[in-house]
Amino acid sequence: MNETLLIGCGNLGLSITEAFLDEGKKISIIERKAKTLNFLKKKKSKLVTIYNNLNEINFLKYKYLMICVKPQDLEKLTKQLNGFIKSSNTIISFVAGIKVSSLSKSFHLKLSILRFMPNLSIRYGKSITAVYSTNVLEKEKKKVNDFFTFFGSFIWVSNEEEINFFTAFFGGGPAYISYFLKCLQNILKEKKINKQNSLKLIFQLLNGTINFLEKEKIDFSDLIKKVASKGGTTEKALMYFSKNDKLENIINDAIKKAEKKSKDLSKYYN
Numbered sequence: 001m002n003e004t005l006l007i008g009c010g011n012l013g014l015s016i017t018e019a020f021l022d023e024g025k026k027i028s029i030i031e032r033k034a035k036t037l038n039f040l041k042k043k044k045s046k047l048v049t050i051y052n053n054l055n056e057i058n059f060l061k062y063k064y065l066m067i068c069v070k071p072q073d074l075e076k077l078t079k080q081l082n083g084f085i086k087s088s089n090t091i092i093s094f095v096a097g098i099k100v101s102s103l104s105k106s107f108h109l110k111l112s113i114l115r116f117m118p119n120l121s122i123r124y125g126k127s128i129t130a131v132y133s134t135n136v137l138e139k140e141k142k143k144v145n146d147f148f149t150f151f152g153s154f155i156w157v158s159n160e161e162e163i164n165f166f167t168a169f170f171g172g173g174p175a176y177i178s179y180f181l182k183c184l185q186n187i188l189k190e191k192k193i194n195k196q197n198s199l200k201l202i203f204q205l206l207n208g209t210i211n212f213l214e215k216e217k218i219d220f221s222d223l224i225k226k227v228a229s230k231g232g233t234t235e236k237a238l239m240y241f242s243k244n245d246k247l248e249n250i251i252n253d254a255i256k257k258a259e260k261k262s263k264d265l266s267k268y269y270n
């Protein structure tokens with residue numbers, strides 16, 4: 001009764017599966033793509049159970065049903081699930097843009113439903129995952145935090161709209177940071193430093209910065225003050241970044257655009 005079933009094992013589902021396996025946790029999977037099924041079978045892991053059809057599954061065995069299909073596949077899936085699902089099942093939907101209320105309406109039974117919005121770092125246990133639910137008790141929330149602790153950290157939001165911000169900020173976060181680092185890499189390319197070396201150097205720059213912040217227990221402004229001495233070179237660059245809050249405004253506007261896109265997409269599906 002404490003096992004987990006994953007429905008849809010694509011990009012995100014596979015990351016989740018690998019995270020379960022790294023943690024030594026059992027996972028059952030239902031997926032329709034033959035290529036993925038073969039890949040999973042080749043792993044020959046005792047922790048993985050693969051089903052081909054919903055009617056092969058004893059739903060009483062499962063506490064959490066993690067739904068990882070694309071939004072356009074959800075309606076068909078919930079219709080099928082209605083024939084099998086049990087009231088003891090807790091639904092965890094990773095499906096972007098679909099509200100808990102919409103999902104709740106599509107099930108005949110009154111179920112506990114949680115909406116998770118992770119980022120790609122879920123694969124290595126470092127996701128910042130926003131969670132929303134309407135009818136889950138505090139005691140149950142603690143169980144979810146404890147059971148899925150290997151995903152990274154959770155931020156429980158009290159208003160579902162907030163998920164749009166978390167999608168924009170933490171969902172997109174790894175890509176924004178990579179974009180900034182790619183800009184730095186392009187500068188090194190102009191200085192004739194090859195791609196392999198520049199990647200190594202930028203990693204060291206990033207790791208060194210994080211390491212310094214952590215070891216010194218200081219915040220970003222303190223570090224900036226330490227590097228940018230008055231009248232020096234870093235100050236000159238920072239003055240250019242921050243003139244009229246130029247860079248900060250660009251970042252702010254970009255996140256707002258992503259948040260609005262998330263809102264618009266969710267209007268389409270609900």
Ligand SMILES: NC(=O)c1ccc[n+]([C@@H]2O[C@H](COP(=O)([O-])OP(=O)(O)OC[C@H]3O[C@@H](n4cnc5c(N)ncnc54)[C@H](OP(=O)(O)O)[C@@H]3O)[C@@H](O)[C@H]2O)c1
Nearest residue numbers: 008009010011012030031032068069070071073094095096
């Ligand atoms: N990728 C991310 O980083 C990320 C992050 C946050 C949230 N999400 C959400 O997570 C969901 C999955 O995203 P994804 O990128 O992993 O999509 P994906 O790669 O398309 O994976 C979905 C998988 O589910 C399969 N599937 C669909 N309906 C099924 C059914 N009834 N039974 C069994 N398998 C079924 C699909 O097979 P077919 O290909 O044959 O249709 C596909 O292999 C989406 O709703 C997305 O919004 C993704």
